[in-house]
Amino acid sequence: MNKTNVQYYGAGFDANGRRIVSKICEFDPEKERNSDKISALINEIKAMSEDIAVAEIINADAYDQYLNRGCIRDNTTGKPVKYIPPEPTAEEKKASAASKIAAEYTPQLDELKGNLLTAVMTGDTELESEIKAEYQDLITAYNKELEAL
Structure with a gap:
């Protein structure tokens, strides 16, 4: 833990246990x-954000775990636990x-659009037809x- 002269913090957590606000507690709770x-x-603390589901006073060690060690508040125990990201949903994987x-x-489509514009501007109808066919392919x-997804 980082050494600090602060022993306690007021902390606000969202419904997922993420610390979203904190404030130094200037007294011994x-x-x-x-x-x-x-x-x-x-x-x-509760007034600092409408997203706060839980506000509490925590000690400096717990604060350090939330701040520097990748922890979130466990909604059952109220203690810091290592955050494990959820598996992406099928929709997220597809996206x-x-x-x-x-x-x-x-990038390939953009290049073809640029080439098509050049062909049109120079009046090269043969090249224009080739680029249109390549673009369509x-x-x-x-x-x-995309459909295979």
């Missing part, structure tokens, strides 16, 4: 005389694959790959 201060700090296909074809291949 373990002392009974500070109960009013605890409530005020919790309310202040990613479609994006890769588009990235492969887009490329669009057909692109669509087939």
Whole structure:
């Protein structure tokens, strides 16, 4: 843990356990005389964002885990746990694959569009026909790959 003179923090977490706001706690929350201060700090944290599902006071070690060690708040235990990203959904995998296909074809299609414009501007009808045919073949291949997804 990083050495700090701060022992406690007020922290706000979203419904997924991600820390979204925090504030230094300038008093010892373990002392009974500070109960009013605890409530005020919790309310202040909750007011910082409408996305806060849980606001609480945490110690410096837990704060370090959330900040520097890739942890999120476990909704069952309230303790820091290592964040494990969820597996992508089938829809996300499909979108990613479609994006890769588009990235492969887009530069070729753009080049053909530029070449077609040059052929039209120079009046080269033979080259224009060849480029249109090549463009159509490329669009057909692109669509087939997308449909295969």
